[in-house]
Amino acid sequence: MSNYTIERVNTGVPGLDELVEGGFPKGDTILIAGKAGTGKSILAIQFLYNGAVKYGETGVLVTLEEPPRLIKRNMMNFGMDLAKLEKERKLAIVDLSPSKEVTPVTMGEFPSFDLSGLEAIIMSHVKKLKATRVVIDTLSILAYKFRSRDILREEFFKLTANITKSGVTLLLTSEIPEHHLGLGVFDVEAFLASGVLVLYNEKISDTLRSRSIEVLKLRGSKHSSRIHPMRITEVGVRVFPGEISPGV
Numbered sequence: 001m002s003n004y005t006i007e008r009v010n011t012g013v014p015g016l017d018e019l020v021e022g023g024f025p026k027g028d029t030i031l032i033a034g035k036a037g038t039g040k041s042i043l044a045i046q047f048l049y050n051g052a053v054k055y056g057e058t059g060v061l062v063t064l065e066e067p068p069r070l071i072k073r074n075m076m077n078f079g080m081d082l083a084k085l086e087k088e089r090k091l092a093i094v095d096l097s098p099s100k101e102v103t104p105v106t107m108g109e110f111p112s113f114d115l116s117g118l119e120a121i122i123m124s125h126v127k128k129l130k131a132t133r134v135v136i137d138t139l140s141i142l143a144y145k146f147r148s149r150d151i152l153r154e155e156f157f158k159l160t161a162n163i164t165k166s167g168v169t170l171l172l173t174s175e176i177p178e179h180h181l182g183l184g185v186f187d188v189e190a191f192l193a194s195g196v197l198v199l200y201n202e203k204i205s206d207t208l209r210s211r212s213i214e215v216l217k218l219r220g221s222k223h224s225s226r227i228h229p230m231r232i233t234e235v236g237v238r239v240f241p242g243e244i245s246p247g248v
């Protein structure tokens with residue numbers, strides 16, 4: 001393979017790889033944005049699960065919001081046994097959820113707050129497991145810590161660049177606040193990410209909502225420019241690449 005060929009990392013999420021030329025570009029940072037409950041966490045964790053089970057790639061999940069106990073319980077509904085992957089050393093879950101009193105994220109507040117502690121923790125797990133997939137869920141929690149957009153941008157840039165420089169593919173989730181027009185806090189995440197996926201769960205009538213997914217950008221890729229239906233089924237997120245969403 002030449003130096004100029006983009007290596008693709010399969011997500012294994014049914015239907016999704018078809019929208020992105022077979023997978024995410026290896027070593028890139030991909031943002032998954034969406035309002036609350038749109039399926040960001042499930043999709044991101046599916047990427048790790050499939051990596052470990054189908055593609056022989058180990059992963060690190062950094063959870064800043066949901067405690068691992070609940071994540072494991074919820075993913076079990078989709079037949080995904082994360083505890084087993086942990087035991088097999090195919091997955092590390094880094095618990096930085098609010099249930100923990102002191103974390104590298106709560107230690108410092110502005111103006112001293114930076115992301116170097118978080119980076120060190122992530123990289124130590126990446127090295128230990130030789131991980132090639134990392135998920136940070138969610139970036140929004142971190143972004144709220146910063147008072148200045150410039151510092152935030154710089155810190156995020158350092159963090160994502162250092163994690164991905166050895167070929168790790170990084171997925172970040174970001175919550176779009178209700179009634180918000182942009183992609184998230186300060187919209188910096190989209191500026192930094194090489195790719196942006198947006199998940200929707202829009203009301204299409206008084207009694208119906210419809211889930212869909214859009215590849216907003218993906219550098220170096222000829223991706224779908226349509227909004228496609230998506231469902232959360234007994235196997236997790238499922239995308240329907242041959243259909244166009246009626247909803248959005």
Ligand SMILES: Nc1ncnc2c1ncn2[C@@H]1O[C@H](COP(=O)(O)OP(=O)(O)OP(=O)(O)O)[C@@H](O)[C@H]1O
Nearest residue numbers: 034035036037038039040041042043077175232233
């Ligand atoms: N077993 C299931 N079957 C079908 N749908 C489910 C199932 N479990 C969860 N869901 C749907 O998935 C949603 C949660 O998905 P997820 O946690 O990935 O959302 P999120 O975008 O990460 O939300 P948040 O912004 O709150 O973190 C639930 O609100 C529910 O609608």
Ligand SMILES: [Mg+2]
Nearest residue numbers: 040041042137
């Ligand atoms: Mg979530």
